[in-house]
Amino acid sequence: MNINATLFVQALSFAALIWFTVRFVWPMITDAMDERTKRIADGLAAAEAGKQSLERSARQVDEAIAQARSRAAEIVAQAEKRAGQMIEEAKTSAKTEGERLVAGARAEIEQEAARAREALRSQVAALAVAGAEQILKREVDAKAHADLIAAVQKQL
């Protein structure tokens, strides 16, 4: 129960321990803890940023796919349209070609018919002259009657 000089020594020891803890021990521990807190916070922020950039890229990918899809649909539609056009064109050209051929054939037929008619006409004229010769029993001077024959021919 006796207070003596030991008190001073103990007070100095206490002060030294306080100084030691304040100066070295405490900052070392709290620095490590603060540093860890910061690292965890940074890590979380980085994870968040990563997540966001992932979302962004996913969105971009979706957009690109949608674009490609609509472009493809456009191209298909164009191709279909073009195909239809080509078919139409082919149809029209075939039709006109057919018509042209038909018209050509028709013209040829008419020409043939006209030529045949011409031939017939000359033959009928000859027959008529021959018939008339028979009827008259005498020679008809073809040269003298050429005008007459030509007139008959014209009438046929």
Added chain:
Amino acid sequence: MAAGQAPQNAGEYIAHHLTNLRVGEGFWTFHIDTILMGWLTGLLGLGAFYLIARGATSGVPGRVQGFIELLVEFVDDTVKGVFPGDRKFLAPLALTIFVWVFMMNLMDLLPIDWVATLTGATGLHYWKAVPTTDLNTTFAMSLTIFLLTIFFSFKAKGAGGFTHELFTAPFGNNPLLWIPNLALNIIEHVAKPVSLAMRLFGNMYAGELIFMLLGIMGTLAALSFGGLLAGAAAGVLYWAWAVFHILIILLQAFIFMVLSCVYIAMAHEHH
């Protein structure tokens, strides 16, 4: 029992265990055991903290570092609870108090007769292993806290503010009340370190004394069959008291820490 001169009766036994190893005369006496055990415990406790803190990593902490950080966080939270300001000094101070007082109290759990036998064998007849059962230690700490309280009062309020508060708080600023105010403040300022020191000392001293009484009871075992039973009972009781004492030494260290912080926090308050 201590080796060498074995005390003859209970009174001598207790007196023997309660005597410090002294050097010097009168007031200039030094309790070598108290001082050395204080250094040893401080070195063990805070030295361990220092070694672990030096290897502290900001990455994944190991178990030991985790434990240290748990303690540091606990102390920091406790200080935060009583003091809202800058804890750069107060929190490590609280940690110092907690660790040192706990380590000194922990010496109480060393079986007293083993310590006595060990130190007796090295030729030291008297050796009190628990520095906190020495009033010099507890008063040294509480007076240091008291000085810090005064220092922070001056720092927070200035000499004028502090003096003004001594005369005007808590009753009010009236010349008639100056003397009662001053008297009350002096009592309050003195009561703080005294109660702080006496509480820790009383608890540890009483605990030590009960260990001694149980130790005396244990010595009966050698005498007779009935004594053997008493000795066995003493062993059980010694163990039970030691378990309970774990709570006390922790609690006293904690109380000393919190009250120190409260006193210093109060020094910052303006009335």
